[in-house]
Amino acid sequence: xxxxxxxxxxxxxxxxxxxxxxxxxxxxxxxxxxxxxxxxxxxxxxxxxxxxxxxxxxxxxxxxxxxxxxxxxxxxxxxxxxxxxxxxxxxxxxxxxxxxxxxxxxxxxxxxxxxxxxxxxxxxxxxxxxxxxxxxxxxxxxxxxxxxxxxxxxxxxxxxxxxxxxxxxxxxxxxxxxxxxxxxxxxxxxxxxxxxxxxxxxxxxxxxxxxxxxxxxxxxxxxxxxxxxxxxxxxxxxxxxxxxxxxxxxxxxxxxxxxxxxxxxxxxxxxxxxxxxxxxxxxxxxxxxxxxxxxxxxxxxxxxxxxxxxxxxxxxxxxxxxxx
Amino acid sequence: xxxxxxxxxxxxxxxxxxxxxxxxxxxxxxxxxxxxxxxxxxxxxxxxxxxxxxxxxxxxxxxxxxxxxxxxxxxxx
Numbered sequence: 232x233x234x235x236x237x238x239x240x241x242x243x244x245x246x247x248x249x250x251x252x253x254x255x256x257x258x259x260x261x262x263x264x265x266x267x268x269x270x271x272x273x274x275x276x277x278x279x280x281x282x283x284x285x286x287x288x289x290x291x292x293x294x295x296x297x298x299x300x301x302x303x304x305x306x307x308x309x310x311x312x313x314x315x316x317x318x319x320x321x322x323x324x325x326x327x328x329x330x331x332x333x334x335x336x337x338x339x340x341x342x343x344x345x346x347x348x349x350x351x352x353x354x355x356x357x358x359x360x361x362x363x364x365x366x367x368x369x370x371x372x373x374x375x376x377x378x379x380x381x382x383x384x385x386x387x388x389x390x391x392x393x394x395x396x397x398x399x400x401x402x403x404x405x406x407x408x409x410x411x412x413x414x415x416x417x418x419x420x421x422x423x424x425x426x427x428x429x430x431x432x433x434x435x436x437x438x439x440x441x442x443x444x445x446x447x448x449x450x451x452x453x454x455x456x457x458x459x460x461x462x463x464x465x466x467x468x469x470x471x472x473x474x475x476x477x478x479x480x481x482x483x484x485x486x487x488x489x490x491x492x493x494x495x496x497x498x499x500x501x502x503x504x505x506x507x508x509x510x511x512x513x514x515x516x517x518x519x520x521x522x523x524x525x526x527x528x529x530x531x532x533x534x535x536x537x538x539x540x541x542x543x544x545x546x547x548x549x550x551x552x553x554x555x
Numbered sequence: 556x557x558x559x560x561x562x563x564x565x566x567x568x569x570x571x572x573x574x575x576x577x578x579x580x581x582x583x584x585x586x587x588x589x590x591x592x593x594x595x596x597x598x599x600x601x602x603x604x605x606x607x608x609x610x611x612x613x614x615x616x617x618x619x620x621x622x623x624x625x626x627x628x629x630x631x632x
Binding site for chain 2: 269386446447448449451452455456487491494495
């Protein structure tokens, strides 16, 4: 039996910080305290003008290699999730193969998903490893949504931060059904207009970069419908109960939404991660950042059974069980 | 949730003093509903009534009182 397992996670946050005081100066209807109360966010990291998704991805992966858990020469496949690539083409994962000195025998591809992307990436990695195509996958999530944001749009500027995360997934030599399991998925493209960068690609080409539009109430309504159902599907597929899970890590959308979801699904507070104070909503990197932080803070430990739940733009959602 | 308690929740959502809402207020004209208060309304409807109303449908309600009656109607179905 071949089992894929997360071996290590690292992340990178760009240097520039936008804190609530800076936003409150610009948006007179808001105070720094009110922004934190409503979002749970104190600050977000923003990529520099000349810093793109591949740069954040590069730094996150170099941290992973520097930790000693894996090396560039080991990597057999690069999966990269982004909606803010450096270029329309070539593929960001291909550029990173070269920049990171990963073998030319490695496979590499990008996939375009937002906040749901990490769990989808884990599923793809599991498929590649457990079908014997490769023995390991470097899964990278990297976004610079800040480049799409209108300076005057408080709803997105208070929420989103830039980041990248690098996860090494490898064949687990322990012959037990551990690792990554019980994936459930969901898609509802009817919500496409509610989180969108409409202009700047090929349907509505223009010389300037398109702006991110978010219909917050519609997105909230989508999550309160889709996420409890996804958790329920995961529980049923795993033939477990809420109490059987040691911990739950949801996409760190915002504190307001997460608190309501936790309450609605009846997850005990001590088993539920909410901490986006220092990095904001980092889209597909929010789960790996939370996962790494939860490990560092010893909120989760080896052997724990964790539910990962991701949801967002598309609409798209997914959940899975991870044994640490 | 009784009407009085619902009005009290509306006071919180629209950041008004307790007892301000009487039910006759228009969501768009008097209360100037915005994205943040709409989030609050969606949460209250889901948390206390188990009802999920679309923002477009909520904004069509003439008054807070009309919204409360709409919620009661949805609860009975």
